[in-house]
Each structure stands twice: as structure tokens, then as C-alpha cells.
Amino acid sequence: MASEAQQAMLSKIKDQTGFIAALDQSGGSTPKALKLYGVNEDAYSNDEEMFSAVHAMRTRIITSPAFNGYRVLGAILFENTLDREIEGKSSAHFLWQEKQVVPFLKVDKGLADEENGAQVMKPMPGLDELLAKANAQDVFGTKMRSVIKMANLDGIKAVVKQQFDIGKQIIAAGLVPIIEPEVDINSPQKAEAEALLKIEILAQLNALSADQVVMLKLTLPETANFYTELVEHPNVLKVVALSGGYSREEANQRLTENNGMIASFSRALTEGVSAQQSDEEFNATLDATIESIYQASRT
Template sequence: MNTAQLDRMHSGKGFIAALDQSGGSTPKALAQYGVKEDRYKNDEEMYTLVHEMRTRIIKSPAFDSKYILGAILFENTMDRKIDEQWTADYLWKEKNIVPFLKVDKGLADLANGVQLMKPISNLDELLDRAVERNIFGTKMRSVIKEANQEGIREVVKQQFEIGKQIFNKGLIPIIEPEIDIYSVDKEKSEEILKEEIKQQLNLLDKEVKVMLKLSIPTVNDFYSELISDPHVVRVVALSGGYGQDEANNKLAQNHGLIASFSRALSEGLAADQTEEEFDTKIGKTIKKIYEASIT
């Protein structure tokens, strides 16, 4: 484990950029960027186009370690290069930004009010490759739709079981049990979730470290106990479908919680923008997210 990266993630000022749209969400991300489906004929062409988009974001002067602590990559992005360097190496060596990898394979069908992660059949091989590519940590997502005690317990248990496997490979897992922001009992789900996470943290061996990625809570500073837990490197927030301004406003009310935004980060970016227009737009976005993350 890279101790310089660990120190940066634990105590640095800034946020994590989520650039990890996977196969299912890539067409939507490209469409938002102004690249329609008639621009590519197969997955390889699609992934090449999205890598060009991500490369443009990463190489922008506005994508600066003054504001950004880390970036989450999709597996296909990890296996591609920027200026003849593996993407993770470019992020750290050229930008001083800590690289993470999305490792989950999507969501299972809804049961008990939640969507668990699908089995990650090649996880050991993927984690070994991540270590070779100088990845610092991983991210995996589950979704909570209802305040169902049994379902939420299953989600948290699955996340921590896989998280321990990831930590044993020398990587820091980002545990992401997302609560749907449109859930009618979101606040109750948050109460259950926090207690289940606390129980799992208490079961960890002393040396085990994790990160948490959570929906912005209904009650401000609701996750302060988790932020201060000795096992927790950092607690980050997903935008979860909120627009950029609303996500920033809600985040700013939660002290110590930092952003890990995807949609809110790329909002307003377009393939046909000039470099000046693109850099200006993303620069303004990054500074707003940063300000919301340092409260």
C-alpha cells in the first residue's frame, strides 16, 4: 500500500472524481457528452470514445490535485493508457491524484427492498491486476430502495466481506451502499444503515482500513460518527441523481463529508466545446465541488 496516497486520502483537502461509468451506463454518459449511439458500432468503439472523454477530463489543467484527491476508474479505463502511461500511473505521477478502480459487476434483482451486488467471479484476478497497475483502492456499489432491516443488513454484510478480501490484497475498499434519494423512507434507511455499518466496523481487525461512499444524508452531519471511526480513511458522498447545485448545497451542510461525484462532475461538458470552453466549464464545476467538500 502506498503510504503517501493513504495519507493524502485521509487528510488531504478536496474530493474524488468518479470516472467509472461501466458498460451499462457508458452510452448514457456519452450521450450526455454529446456523443450519440450512431457514432459507434460496437463496444470497442464505444469504450475508445469514452476513454477519449475521460482523457480530456484528466488532462485538463482544471483537473488539478489542488482540488481533486482521487479518481475512480472503470476496468477498461485502467487497462488503457494516457500519453503512453497506464491511466493510474498518469493520474499519480503527472497529476498527484490517487487512482481507484470500480470492481463490482452490477446489481442483482431487487429483493428485501435492496439490490445486492452480482457475484464478482474474477475478483482475485482483477485485484491482482489492479495491484500491478498501481491502483490504490477499489469501489463497489449496492443500492437500498426501502428501509428493510434484513435487506440492509445483507447489503452491508456483503460489502464488508468483499471489502476484507480487497484489503488483504493491499488495496483500500470503498464500500458503497447507496440509498436511493427518491426512497419514501430514506431517513429510516439511513438510520438502519448507519447502525449496520457501525456493527461491521466494530468487527474489523485493528489494522483494517476502509472508505465509505454514501448518499448525502437527510439529517445534516448524520454520519459524523462514521467519519471519526479509526477504521475509516474517509467518508465520501455520491450525488445520486441530484443536480450539481443541489448536490453541492446538500454536501456543504455535512462537515467532513467530501464529494465523489460522477454525473454532477461532468454536467455541462460537451464533445464539441473548444478546449478553452471545456476547461473553463469543468474548472468552475471542480471549484464548486471542492468548496462544498471542505466544510
């Protein structure tokens, strides 16, 4: 039985206008995220110091007055963030209880080597324990990412099947999975890959039972409103868009053209903020960014 908090989170994601902040850079992507924020690699000497630095960056974003549940529906966290606190509360509890922002948890362990033009996810041996930990902190959903580089049917089938197989395990644990089969924006076959991907996702969605609900996180498509059937599917709570390396301006523009899709940006969200800014500058920059992504998500 869903808790009162889960019911409130569900109706927020379903009915409210806004977007999802992707604050889940981990492992290999952390140094890059910190560098863009103005913290170079000589500022930390090991993983613990690196993760403390990135937690300080995320804390500054989350505690900013610009970051609130009016425009930001949810935030995706990395496991290390889940294990840390913000102003004396667990990060997930702080997000929901203080900001009314729905917490999600990134659960994948990274990508396997490329095969058939795609990268499936590495095995997740401790997934059940991680889902139990997420539930204990009132986390609403999860996120896991695969990558598609070419319009290869075998590769795309493998990615989508794995995503939905693990997605069902996540649903069984009482959480809502964000299924993310990213199509590389630099793929020479991007539109063709998207066409195959849509067919495979629809086949998997149609095989779900009525109470199995997922979210989808997809690359902004080459053709506007290409994913309308997915947006309107009864088993899909929300379709969110990744920025995938597009500038914020281009990501927002593409998002505006795709009705019913909302943003779940990572790098495009933190573009322009830095550790060197005063709180006033930082909050003003973040506020303008959040407003632009919010407006693009309203279409």
C-alpha cells in the same frame, strides 16, 4: 509492506482537502454518460467503439489543466480504463505520476435483482485476479456499489454484510475498499433506510481489527451530519458522498451541510461539459465545476 507510493497516497487521502472524481461509468451507464457529453449512440457501432469514445471523454477530463491533485484527491476508474493508456502511460500511472491524483478501481460486476427492497452485487468470480492487476498498476483502492431502495432490515443487512465480506478480501490484497451502499434518493423511506444503514455499518466497523481500514461512499443524508459517527470512526479513512441523481447545485448544497464528508461525484462532475466545446470552453467549464465541488468538500 506498503510501497512508498501507497504511503504517499494514504497521507494524501487522509490529510489533504479535496474530492474524488468518479469516472467509472461502465456497461449500461456508458451510453447515458456519452449522451450527456454530446456523443449520441449513432457515433459508435459496437462496445469497443463505445468504450473508445468514453475513454476519449475521460482522457480529455484527466489531461485538462483544471484536473489536478490540488483539488482532486482521487479518481475512480472502470476496468476498461485501467487497461488503456493516457499519453503513453497506463491510466492509473498517468493519474498518480503526472497529476498526483490517487487511482481507485471499480470492481463490482453490477447489481443483482431487487430483493427485500435492496440490490446486492452480482458475484465477482475473478476478483483476486483483478486486484492483482490493480496492484501491479499502483492502484490504491477499489469501489463497489449496492443499492438500498426501502427501509427493510433484511435487505439492508444483506447489502452491508456482502460489502464488508468482500471489503475484507480487498484489504487482504493490500488495497483500501470504498464500500458503497447507496440509498436511492427517490426512496419514500430514505431517512428510515439511512437510520438502519448507519446501525449496520457501525456494527461491521466495530468488528474490524485496528489495521483494517475502509472508506465509505454514501448518499447525502436527509439529516445534516447524520453520519458524523462514521466520519470519526477509527477504521474509516474517509467518508465520501455520491451525487445520486441530485443536480450539482443541490448535491453541493447538501454536501456543504455535512462536515467531514467530501464529494465523489460522477454525473454532477461532468454536468455542463461537452464534446462540442472548444478546449478553452471545456477547460473553463470543468474548472468552475471542480472549484464548486472542491469548496463544498471543504466543510
